[in-house]
Amino acid sequence: MNSALPFVEVLHGNKPDALVVWLHGLGDSGNGFAPIVPELKLPSSLSVRFVFPHAPVRPVTINNGMQMRAWYDIKSLDFENRADSEGVKDSAAMVKALIEEEIEKGMSPERIILAGFSQGGVIAYQLGLRFEQKLGGILALSTYLSQPELLEQERHPANQHTDILIAHGLYDEVIPCALGKAAFERLQALEYPVQWRDYPMQHNVCMEEIQEVSQWLQKRLS
Numbered sequence: 001m002n003s004a005l006p007f008v009e010v011l012h013g014n015k016p017d018a019l020v021v022w023l024h025g026l027g028d029s030g031n032g033f034a035p036i037v038p039e040l041k042l043p044s045s046l047s048v049r050f051v052f053p054h055a056p057v058r059p060v061t062i063n064n065g066m067q068m069r070a071w072y073d074i075k076s077l078d079f080e081n082r083a084d085s086e087g088v089k090d091s092a093a094m095v096k097a098l099i100e101e102e103i104e105k106g107m108s109p110e111r112i113i114l115a116g117f118s119q120g121g122v123i124a125y126q127l128g129l130r131f132e133q134k135l136g137g138i139l140a141l142s143t144y145l146s147q148p149e150l151l152e153q154e155r156h157p158a159n160q161h162t163d164i165l166i167a168h169g170l171y172d173e174v175i176p177c178a179l180g181k182a183a184f185e186r187l188q189a190l191e192y193p194v195q196w197r198d199y200p201m202q203h204n205v206c207m208e209e210i211q212e213v214s215q216w217l218q219k220r221l222s
Helices: 085-104 119-128 148-154 177-189 207-221
Strands: 007-012 018-023 048-053 057-060 066-069 112-117 137-141 164-169 194-199
Touching: 018 085, 018 119, 048 085, 085 112, 085 119, 112 119, 112 207, 119 137, 137 207, 148 177, 164 177, 164 207, 177 194, 194 207
Parallel strands: 018 048, 018 112, 112 137, 137 164, 164 194
Antiparallel strands: 007 048, 057 066
């Protein structure tokens, strides 16, 4: 399957031997997070390629059916039924195809970090925990697990020991911090090596978080 996902690419260093695939949130695009790369202040010894895919454009039910970039439809504000599970699976398959193309070109899966913010984080969880090859890490920002009750039976052992960093705003008005914490506790119960960070912010990122993400990336990729 060809991913056919367009993306923005940002290079840190000359000959990248690591890849970060970073998925944006609802209504944003790959351009939204691309400026974070220089903010991470990664050392020159690391050579990393950042890929920021654009989600497909689709109507979003809770936004009166308005067409926008979205990894899946949101049909309800009820968090039990918030994510359109078929849309989640379809987008995860597209991102999987993109990652598999990179592996075919020679990138080691263990040098690939899968990151996502909000809706993008839902896809990062969906794909990363079920991916058949060990990844370098999963970064989940201001997000939640879709259908957490299915994870235990659907997860793949390849990523049982993959490091996961979860970060969330304490005052998040879009995805309550409690949902991020529930994902953390679910992963903890399933014995994943998962870390939790929270910050006095809303549904966004802050400089302290960016610095911690940078340190986490450096440990995974150095």
